[in-house]
């Protein structure tokens with residue numbers, strides 16, 4: 231199905247199943263510990279062996295020699311995979327870091343070996359005895375020192391509108407500040423893990439990956455084998471946040487280990503390895519300049535962002551959202567990428583917006599203060615209903631102002647103290663802060679297959695993944711709505727490369743696009759049902775397990791009595807994404823208390839108001855938003871990968887020292903969804919919320935800390951030492 235005009239009325243609009251707060255259909259499996267995650271596929275091959283990855287002890291240089299004799303002599307060792315016996319490896323299309331180093335080393339803890347043994351303990355013991363001689367080279371590990379050679383990424387040329395320099399010089403009120411955000415880790419619950427089994431020249435892996443099709447493509451390229459000979463199964467995934475976009479070292483090395491050992495092999499990244507072996511979010515340095523009239527109208531906006539990565543790695547596009555968020559006639563947006571020899575930087579929940587809004591929305595708070603205008607009003611004054619770079623291009627939907635007003639009202643914003651550091655409760659200073667939120671709503675082709683079985687059950691199959699977001703449920707809801715059956719009558723099968731190719735989980739596109747693919751497949755199935763039952767497909771109504779038109783009403787299951795019926799299709803998005811700016815919007819509010827004596831910062835309450843098209847499952851969507859808010863609180867206050875500037879690695883590479891928020895850090899969170907549908911987004915009229923929830927949050931927290939204390943911190947995380 232080609233989606234090339236905004237959606238009209240369709241069966242989803244009945245909202246019998248869609249749009250209702252719905253428990254996860256996979257919830258019982260998860261709470262009972264019977265959802266099978268990648269590493270838990272013990273049953274797929276009874277003789278499976280264990281692989282343990284050995285990471286490089288240097289950040290840059292070469293392996294001069296590997297000493298494997300001691301490891302080989304250990305009990306139970308079956309094979310050791312290194313660059314010397316792995317054969318040439320190709321390149322994937324998403325990550326630039328190679329899954330197996332040698333002889334060159336690209337970054338610290340890059341895999342230099344996989345030790346395969348009968349048991350995990352044996353593999354771990356032998357892995358500790360793998361020794362390497364290195365020729366260490368000087369690396370570049372400090373972003374601030376690497377800016378001189380930074381390049382403009384080909385995909386992100388400088389954007390200039392009007393004459394920024396002149397407008398900024400002429401503006402009566404200006405701001406020119408520099409903000410920094412640190413390297414951050416996904417720190418998902420489930421470490422990357424794979425079980426690999428060869429059957430002749432066919433490979434099957436059970437792996438924790440967000441996008442099955444990318445993983446299959448990349449694994450095929452790396453191993454130089456046809457995609458058709460690879461099957462990937464990713465039924466349950468314990469969090470990804472962008473860190474499991476495609477195959478990582480565990481999947482490639484498990485496949486190689488299984489080939490060399492002639493056995494099924496399972497590999498999990500040990501937690502202390504994962505932080506440096508897999509990807510992270512790049513640190514940024516951002517300069518923001520704002521110029522405004524005294525009435526608060528922005529006339530000049532410049533946002534320049536620098537980040538680093540391995541050569542040809544992804545750029546953290548932290549200034550990108552600034553192209554669309556506020557009006558302003560004269561504009562400049564630039565990105566620069568420096569070469570760093572740190573582990574590879576890649577996508578982490580709301581790549582671009584998450585660190586970008588940490589800077590922009592503090593700058594807006596500072597500017598509002600300079601102007602003497604309320605921060606909510608300042609943002610409303612500068613709202614735009616058109617793309618500031620192309621005024622003829624409108625937003626598909628843009629309810630930012632309504633988010634701001636609703637949030638201010640619900641939060642009790644008008645009662646705040648406008649004088650920083652003025653509100654005290656005993657030893658605590660109390661402050662409130664807010665920030666706007668914006669995050670793109672990208673679109674991608676997504677396919678599904680839907681089958682009506684003889685007993686009336688509806689079975690959906692697509693390689694779409696559920697990374698903990700609730701995809702199983704919204705896909706089931708979509709099929710139930712389309713086929714007019716209760717959710718309990720739908721079986722959802724996900725995450726298998728044998729199923730039709732979906733968009734996968736990423737970029738908060740999964741919810742809208744994957745359900746739109748199911749919608750398209752259901753349209754086909756409805757046609758097949760109508761044809762078999764002798765209905766006109768356009769007149770037939772599917773509800774209550776019946777198909778009806780005029781005064782004829784037939785049980786849906788009757789259509790499959792003579793054999794199951796299948797509908798398969800993909801949703802393909804035409805140029806609506808170019809014709810309309812498609813974004814999600816929100817407003818975040820936060821109250822903090824800061825201990826006057828110690829500087830300890832406690833979040834007291836948080837509120838998010840979101841406008842993100844139709845909310846398919848308000849219960850799961852709320853969970854996505856509060857998860858994002860929690861991650862944003864971490865970004866504001868605790869999360870930072872600390873770089874060892876001489877050896878080039880992340881020092882705090884475990885969950886004891888990379889501090890993420892816990893329940894006690896987040897006492898009260900409220901989420902409001904505006905009642906919105908977006909017919910431009912898809913037939914579902916939905917978007918996504920997984921990344922909107924984090925965008926802007928950290929700035930709202932930082933702004934609240936400023937309101938409480940009068941101290942403006944522009945260097946994240948906002949830790950207590952920066953307040954004293």
Ligand code: MOS
Pocket residue numbers: 440470471472473577578579580581735736737738
């Ligand atoms: Mo995402 S960070 O695009 O999974």
